[in-house]
Amino acid sequence: MAPPSSDTHRLVSTYLQALTTRDIPALMTCFADRVDWGVPGARDLASWLGPRQQRAEIQQFFELLFAHTAPVDAQLEHLLVAGPVAIVTGTFASTLRQTGRLFTSPFFLLLTVAQGKIVRYRLLEDTHALVVALT
Template sequence: MASTTSIVHTYLQHLAQRNLEEIVALFGPEIDWYIPGDETRAPWLGKRSSRAEIIAFFELLWANTNPISADVHHIFIDGNRAAVTGEFVTEMRSTGKQVESLFTIEMTIENGFIVRYRLLEDSHAVSEALA
């Protein structure tokens, strides 16, 4: 079974490549997923609980944003839990505005799958960039 470290690194690699099939394969069939923010302006935010909903998340995100840059600063592993910190710059396609934000991703890995996922970012800046 893959280690927490390898799953986190594999996830980040597939995310950078926008490889949706491989990303989704890393998640368990039931997921405790939450990215807080203004779901009325950014419908990709919010809670998700299945692989189908994870697919919908990435499809919405990628249809509405253009990545400018992303830098991972640290990856912390504690048993089956991981935290990834960094910063990103993204352009909102509907407005052309850019968002610069720090981020933290928290993941829990069980039986070789990501079962809990939290992304914390400057959700206010995302909402403002979509206004």
Template sequence: MRSDANGIDAPEHAETVERFLDRLAWGDIDGVVTLFAERVDWDVPGAVEVPWLGTRTTRSEVADYFTAHPTHVAKEEFVVERTLVDGAEAAVSGRFRSRVIRSGAAMESWFVLQLTVTAGEITRYRFYEDSLTVARAWATTAKGAAGQTQETHKGATD
């Protein structure tokens, strides 16, 4: 049986990953956040103008992510298709469908989540998705007075 530098066996890491996914599915944000170490190496890469993307380094910043994200995005579907745990490392793959609340723009993508678990806490978090789809959905302006979605913002041109 493989273990990490602290002597924690892989089954304990798998239990932490499963607790994370279960709490996330139930919307137990406080429970999700308690699974993260005080210091964390977090990155959700993508366009800088999308407020929930980027890096975080503390449990408090992780809590901010999990409380702010639902104010921007309405989850329609989040399906975990496979979870693999190898020692302290885990990979979760699946797909999601959601909408930007301010505009109703749809986002749909496959994803891969990479986690590192150390001594029962998540110390590294990477979420990979179709960041172009997310950026385009975020750039769509809010619905107009007639309730029709406005055109996607194209950005400044030179």
């Protein structure tokens, strides 16, 4: 049975708050043991990118992301929820520690929830701008 939209909205709000504060333990409580995870991009330049499945791999994503970026700004534009699915859109800006350059991008996040945990995660961002900022 699919979770009610209110449960999905609550979990996604918890996830976004933990992301804002970079609270890895709180972030990890949002995810199932196995997640269909996809964040495409040039993994050879940005080690946090790529597919993942296990909780340890997802934790590593956040550890690498937070180690290599410093947040500058984030704006949430839309949070749409229909049953177990949430779509989040907005923009963000981060300084890339490796180069000191600013990376600004729109983002699109698709989440699917089952049994109170995120089981599918897709993040799309301007990967070309990321490559430019990293080189």
